[in-house]
Amino acid sequence: MTRLRPLGAIAGTLAGAAALAAALTGCVPNTPADAKAEAIAVTLKDETCTVDTATAPAGAVTFQVTNTGSDVNEFEVLAEDKLRIAGEKENIGPGTTVNYVVQLPEGSYFTACKKGMVGTPTSLAAFTVTKGSGAKTSASESKQVAQAVTNYTSYVKDQTGQLLAATKAFAADYAAGNDDAARAAYAKSRAFYERIEPTAEQFGDIDPALDLREADLEQGQDWTGWHHIEKDLWAPAGYTPSDAAARTKLADKLVADTQKLYDLVYAKDFSLTLDQISNGASGLMEEVSASKISGEEEIFSHTDLSDFKANVEGAEVAYGTVRDLLKAKNADGAALVKKLDTEFAGIDKLLAQYAKGDGYVSYTELSTDQVKELSDEVNAVSEPLSQVTAVLVK
Template sequence: MPRARPVLQNRPVRRRLVAVAGSIAGTAALAAALSGCVPNQASATDEAIAVTLDDAKCSVSTDTAKAGPITFQVTNKGQDVNEFELLATDKLRIVGEKENIGPGTTVNYVVQLAEGDYFSACRKGMVGQPTNVAKFTVTPGDTKEVPESESKQVAQAVANYTGYVRDQAGALLTATKTFAAAYSSGDDAAARSQYASARSFYERIEPTAEQFGDLDPALDLREADLEQGQEWTGWHRIEKDLWPPAGYTATGVAARGPIADKLVADTQKLYDLVRAKDFSLTIDQISNGAIGLMEEVAGSKITGEEEAFSHTDLDDFQANLEGAQVAYGVVRDIAENKGSAGKSVVTKLDSEFKTIAATLAIYKSGTGFVPYTELTTEQVKELSDQVNALSEPLSQLTSIVVK
């Protein structure tokens, strides 16, 4: 079963706010460039459980399913971004979720659930309390004889990826401490030079970090997503001080200590959680993590909204891509062994990952990348088209791996 995490109060939504700067001529030009950069429409399937969302309610076509991999086909008929969730019996802990379901979008979400009682819910705008909470029961599934070789393969994949997450969290903690020390001491040049590289460790494992309640917004909340009266902490709070926009007065050195300390403390929490003995991942969380990382790219990096002040979005893009490649890599052989459908998806993914990595490499500059604001409309369009081309076969990965 996916690892449960607490429901957040007023959890921020990562809205696609279009940022236009530099050589990009304006909102209309960027909108045209990104006209294809939307979630793929899911194909119909008789096995999927239909879920319909709108701005007032959500409904699930059945309240029962058999244990094992379960596919929900979620359609958002509203005007706002929405989220579909599966809650534990306490109606607080989230055991599965599909975020960023845009208006007019249909997506397939595959999750592996054990026998037991759950609740389905939705969250318009991805903030506030879940709504339309309804009981959802998972009954005993059909007995399936899993070959010992496959069981060992899955166990090894989970072990490998768990080790990767822990390694990245450790590197993140070390880099964050160094970065925070430079920021708090007023050495802005050193802090700016470390910002993107330190954040890359987080960006590679962000779907795992999101499992732990309010840690993701504490670490990675953007100013555009702040709720009224909400405290702003984390990387982007410091980013604004290091690249202050016109009219903004950066925090003085004397007041930076608590901001830096909070970033380090929250990073330490993440490190401790993934190093805990009871930390565990499932194979569907790993493959869904690869999907989620590329959705992050499509939802914020490719639009230039993630790094609103430093414009280091391509560094984040690269880290998300690397994290997705690792997650895909540990489940690749499992997918390839799932018949012709698995082989077909693997062939497409191998090719698309290679293509997008090669294109992104064009924009390397020193140890990082050129600022996002230096990209032309045509260059943004090329990257967004390649993200879409990768997302289509990637969206099928979990259903193939767990079948």
């Protein structure tokens, strides 16, 4: 989920939600960018951020984001309704600078940041995308792009459909008190969500409703979703699991929120772009680095390796969808393909060592050295994957 910390920032203090009125005053746009500007500088300072321009031409827009604050942060580009996420770069650690490329059509947007990746976006500032000259693509390439988007959209819909069916069965077992069956189905049901989580994150509050961890709750916030149920099923010492009425309420909410995701994905106006696919692949691997490696995602069930594998599978599918386009783009693209083919094979082979039945061993069984080996493999995939969008859409 989006609200998880990188390994080195777990101990940081979570930010509270800021009032929207206060949020509107934070970003300070300076001079407009012209069509030839290579990157728009963005500076994150915990609850505030500064974007160096209020405009950019349509097309591939590059933001160079520097986090000068004390906590992990994320940078967002919101649609005009301030709800739909047109693009987001998560897990930007203190003292780091990253380049983030997003394809933006002409229109009105808002930029924002979110300290700790929790709560309400802050520093909302108007951002206008003007008519651009347009990237020159051949008819053949345009057809390939359209086919890639169609194929990946079909994959997202398929995974969402399977998620809904699996969630209904899981929720029924949980509500009925069939804990052994629910525990057996937990990781397998969640895998459908983990493979397509970047898409779910585009729809405002759906991701936190489904996937919020207890550690990321804000004061007074109602805790719903998978991880509340996880705590009931793998109750830690001193914790009293939910009673029958509370279980029914949690189960019904989980199904209702999953149905909402399904309805949005199957809506006539649902669409994805090429950069959302490639950035989503990168985001899934960052998710592994941020929470699966540290073991904080599944803190009660310790089924982190199942989530780990689902994130990798989702990243591989997204990468596979754009692979041929990337390879044909230029020499840099071909080099990335060669590297990524090798690294994905490596991480798949490593994960296979921990398979047990139709799942994986408990994450608590791994030694420090084994966790380090996994972390190194994740980094080996993440680094070239983070470069794909910049090559693909430029």
